[in-house]
Amino acid sequence: MNVRTTRLENGLRVVTDTMPHLRTAALGVWVEAGSRSERPEQNGITHLLEHMAFKGTATRSARRIAEEIEAVGGELNAATSVEHTNYHARVLAEDVPLAVDMIADILQNSAFDEEELAREKHVILQELGAAHDTPDDKVFDQFQETAWARQAIGRPILGTRETVMSFTPDDLRTYLADHYRADNMVLAAAGAVDHDALVELARDRFSGLSSKASPDLAPAHYTGGTGRIERDLMEVQLVLGFEGQPYKAPDYYAVQVLASVMGGGMSSRLFQEIRERLGLCYAIYSFHWAFRDTGVFAIHAATGEEDVAKLFPALMEELAGAAAGIAQDDLDRAKAQIRAGLMMSLESPAARAGQIARQLMIHDHVMSLEEIQKRIDKVTLDCLKRVAATTFATVPTLSTVGPASVVLSADDVAQSLGHRLARAVGA
Incomplete structure (x- = not known):
């Protein structure tokens, strides 16, 4: 890796990872503002x-933005998450100045035209409708809302029909002024990019950013509980979760490895036992969502209505079994999967730009591959056993979308799993 970082006078951080063998560059601005930054009446802004x-x-104009980037064969896009928003481009090396200029322009000089706003609200209402009609999307929104009840972190990124329709151009300008500050923004680039040249471009194009401190986020508190949406479906979508770890927690990497061991691929424990051996679902995997001060370990499964009653006891047995002990082969395989994923991400300039931007925002420095690998290597079988036992003993979150006959609750999970954990850990 060839990473360099510079902080400009106004607080904007510029980070690059030069990849000399490439002729293209991926770059963008990452902002420490996401749906979690919103007040209730701002949900979706x-x-x-x-x-x-x-x-x-x-x-x-909107058309000129599209035509100007595509005239050089480039791409320009953006994405919103719970804690971050990013505006990114992929261009040939010689077109990096154009991409920087365009991103700087849309972040500092957006017009927020009334007619454009009305059209875009309609587009987002279509997005909301599509998400509502997609059970495997809806179950995750319900899960997040249940895991962090009555908090910004638990509200949907898209917002609601009522909040989206209420926003005015002035609302957008106020939110932009409050949250798009130099101190919480990172300009990141990877590929065919010169660090010093990018710094000079940033100094010129982003000089209008405010250097005032950004508002503090309210702390998040994992709550857990049951979220159920009744639908007349052939299938049941469910997500079962437990309190996880924030990014900077000592056990962060241990929970990441645990998620890979339990449901990180076709060789994982959950897939092999519940999907392959028992045939109780057609999709199952586990994951760990980490945020600044909270996290969640969860399992997503999709199954038939008639198989739910058998699926849950089998799932409880696998979770308790992990707390009792995990095989060395499982640990080695999970570490290899994570290591390969890291190496593959280094070969993609777009993935690398996002990675170094997020690491700079989270850790205030870019972690080397060796540093990450050392943290993963420290995860032992005893560590996994301890983390599994403590994680699965936390308050469960259970979200389901499906027929009315599915009436399981988080309390049912806690009671069933609690007995199995006591037996397994005590054995």
């Missing part, structure tokens, strides 16, 4: 702002 950034500035 971060996502709407991301859309509106491409709908015209003081000097470029």
Whole structure:
């Protein structure tokens, strides 16, 4: 890795990973503002702002933005998450100045035209409708809302029909001024990019950013509980979760490895036992979502209505079995999967730009591959056993979308799993 970082006078951080063998560059601005930054009446404004950034500035129309980047064969896009928003481009090396200029323009000079806003609200309502009609999307929204009840971190990124329709151009300008500050933004680039040249471009194009401190986030508190949506479906979508770890927690990498061991691929414990041996579902995997001060370990499964009653006891047995002990082969395989994923990400300039931006925001420095590998290597079987036992003993979160006959609750999970954990750990 060839990583360099510079902080500009106004607080904006510029980070690059030069990849000399490439002739293209991936670059963008990552902002420490996501749906978690919103007040209840603002739910969905971060996502709407991301859309509106491409709908015209003081000097470029929406059409000109699209035509200008595509005239050089480039791509320009954006994405909103719970804690971050990013605006990114992929261009040839010689077109990096154009990409920087365009991103700087849409972030500092957006027009927020009334007619464009009305059209984009309609587009987002279509997105909301599509998510509502997709059970495997809806179950995750329900899960997040249940895991962090009555908190910004638990609200949907898209917002609601009512909040989206309420936003005005002035609302967007106020939110932009409050949250898009130099101190919480990172300009990251990877590929065919010169660090010093990018710093000079950033100093010129982003000079208008405010250097005032950004608002503090309210702390998140994992709550757990039951979220159920009744639908007349042939299938049941479910997500079962437990309290996880924040990014900087000592056990962060241990829970990441645990998620890979339990349901990280076709060779994982959950897939082999529940999907392959018992045939109780057609899809099952586990994951760990980490945030600044909270996290969740969870399992997603999709199964038939008639198989739910058998699926849950089998799932409880696998979770308790992990707390009792995990085989060395499982640990080695999980570490190899994570290691390969890291190496593969280094070969993609777009993935690498996002990775170094997020690491700079989370850790205030870019972690080397060796540093990450050392942290993964420290995860032992005893460590996994301890982390599994403590994680699965936390308050469960259970979210289901499906027929009314599915009436399992988080309390049912806690009672069933608690007995099995006591027996397994005590054995």
